[in-house]
Amino acid sequence: xxxxxxxxxxxxxxxxxxxxxxxxxxxxxxGKVSVIAKGARRLKSPFRGYLEPLSYVEVIYYHKPTxxxxxxxxxxxxxxxxxxxxxxxxxxxxxxxxxxxDKFIHGHQKDERIFLxxxxxxxxxxxxxxxxxxxxxxxxxxxxxxxxxxxxxxxCSVCKQPLKxxxxxxxxxxxxxxxxADFQERVLLLRDEILDYMRILEKVDLEAGLPKFQLAKPxxxxxxxxxxxxxxxxxxxxxxxxxxxxxxxxFNIEEK
Amino acid sequence: xxxxxxxxxxxIEQLSRFPGIGxxxxxxxxxxxxxxxxxxxxxxxxxxxxxxxxxxxCSHCHNIxxxxxxxxxxxxxxxxxxxxxxQEPMDVLAIEKTGYYRGLYHVLGGVLSPxxxxxxxxxxxxxxxxxxxxxxxxxxxxxxxxxxxxxxxxLSKLVKGKEIKVTRIAQGLPIGIxxxxxxxxxxxxxxxxxxxxx
Numbered sequence: 001x002x003x004x005x006x007x008x009x010x011x012x013x014x015x016x017x018x019x020x021x022x023x024x025x026x027x028x029x030x031g032k033v034s035v036i037a038k039g040a041r042r043l044k045s046p047f048r049g050y051l052e053p054l055s056y057v058e059v060i061y062y063h064k065p066t067x068x069x070x071x072x073x074x075x076x077x078x079x080x081x082x083x084x085x086x087x088x089x090x091x092x093x094x095x096x097x098x099x100x101x102d103k104f105i106h107g108h109q110k111d112e113r114i115f116l117x118x119x120x121x122x123x124x125x126x127x128x129x130x131x132x133x134x135x136x137x138x139x140x141x142x143x144x145x146x147x148x149x150x151x152x153x154x155x156c157s158v159c160k161q162p163l164k165x166x167x168x169x170x171x172x173x174x175x176x177x178x179x180x181a182d183f184q185e186r187v188l189l190l191r192d193e194i195l196d197y198m199r200i201l202e203k204v205d206l207e208a209g210l211p212k213f214q215l216a217k218p219x220x221x222x223x224x225x226x227x228x229x230x231x232x233x234x235x236x237x238x239x240x241x242x243x244x245x246x247x248x249x250x251f252n253i254e255e256k
Numbered sequence: 257x258x259x260x261x262x263x264x265x266x267x268i269e270q271l272s273r274f275p276g277i278g279x280x281x282x283x284x285x286x287x288x289x290x291x292x293x294x295x296x297x298x299x300x301x302x303x304x305x306x307x308x309x310x311x312x313x314c315s316h317c318h319n320i321x322x323x324x325x326x327x328x329x330x331x332x333x334x335x336x337x338x339x340x341x342x343q344e345p346m347d348v349l350a351i352e353k354t355g356y357y358r359g360l361y362h363v364l365g366g367v368l369s370p371x372x373x374x375x376x377x378x379x380x381x382x383x384x385x386x387x388x389x390x391x392x393x394x395x396x397x398x399x400x401x402x403x404x405x406x407x408x409x410x411l412s413k414l415v416k417g418k419e420i421k422v423t424r425i426a427q428g429l430p431i432g433i434x435x436x437x438x439x440x441x442x443x444x445x446x447x448x449x450x451x452x453x454x
Contacts, residue, residue: 012371018276043430049439052402053371077440086409091402095370102371242370249368252376253413 004029004063004070007078009118010055011098015041022069023051025059026101026118031110035061035072050075053098054082054091056119081126092246093132094125097139099242104143104234113146124206133223134210138201140226145202149233151226153190153198156180166190168225173232188220198222264290316387318363318380320345328361335359337392341384341411343367343399351397359395362387367398367407374403376410385414393421400427400445 006029016022021040025033040047050057060074082091097118105114121139125132144151156163158180166175167187181187193215200211213222223243231238260268264286272282289297313319314326321327328334328348338359342348348361364379376382388394394415398404412422428446429438438446 044433044437046437049442054402080441083441083444085405088406088409088413091406092370095402099371241373245368245370245373245375248375248377249410253410 001062001064003060003073005058005060006030007115008033008057008059009098009101009115009122010051010053010057011102012053013051019045021047021051023072024102026105026115027059028112028115029110030063031108031114032101032105033061033070033108034068035059035070037072037075047072047075050077052080054094054122055080056122079123081122085129087129088249089246090125090129090132092242092249093136094122096136096240096242097121097125099240100139100143103238103240104147104230111146114143117142117146120206124210128209131210131212134201134213135206137213137222137226138204138206138210140223140230141198141201144226144230144233147230147233149230151175151198151229153195153202163195165192166195168229170228170232173229188225190225191215191217191219193217194219194222313363316383317361318365318383319348319361333358337390338395339384339387339391339393340395340397342397343404347397359393364398364407367401367403368410369403370406371403381411381414384411388415388418388420391420393423396422396424398424
């Protein structure tokens, strides 16, 4: 058994037995790790308060390779994101980042780039609440590229000709031009303004800020398209519950 | 293969399904029941069946009760202009133990949880909105977790504009804790919610 000290983001926390919690972390050193925080739900537990999703923490835990769930020893805050948020939308997008990591990454796949991407996106989201949707689109583009499924918004994946507006085929995961489309399959239209925005986001430096995502014409949901694209390449269906719930909550508040 | 008689083995298995009861504790309880009188065992069995037959949820507040509406909802001595919103029936019990609160309750049956796909339709939120006609204050006594926070914000947005005061129970340090062991968020909340001594 070794003692691991590492930075981590709390993805989710599940109550376990009477007083404990099982916490899913994405760590800098070991990738996705589950730890048990014994007695964490007791009133005077030293773990209490640290185990909520969106916490950026430093953890010390006992690691045994043969065990699926490791044992948490110590935890301290580095930063907590969205602490005083009164906007459900903000928190829902931030939680969607955690949900993506939980669903896209399987096993103990260590990748420091993923960790840094998460931390940077969370920091940006927390201090640029007006650009939260843009930051999430940026995150989806970057995580897709980091996982090895970089999107090509410049050329048709069939004829390799430059793209102006394009079509996305969910059944093949391809971004193609109109000439190459087999309209027997369902396709989504990616207008030129969407392609332009994606090309800008791919090159942009997060620290310099993100351009606002505003479309002149009604269009497909870009987030749905990107999740569908990643989902196709991961070879299993992914639905982001955080965003589904968000849509439901927003609808209810507007209805009121 | 177990050397225990089938009936005893069955009881151990049933008891070990209880929260906080492991195989060893279940064995201990089963042997205790085996040694106790028949009357004691029958009384226990009867009590278990009775709670299943007689306890229902109140159609007003969704708390557990033997009558509908429950005793709290129909008690004329209670303040019918205040509703305290809680997650689970156990929370009603905890607040009632204080003896401080004399208003009504509303049990949500959980909290909104975007990561677990629990939305407003899975909770008793619509019934709460239907109860607000004569209410002056809604107290949100929801656990201070991330999901709890989302639920509190959502409820306060739904109630906003109805001329109802929406408050939340204070957050901070439990009695008897050493300040140095408190986490930063709890301490910040405690400082934000500080009150005058005199």
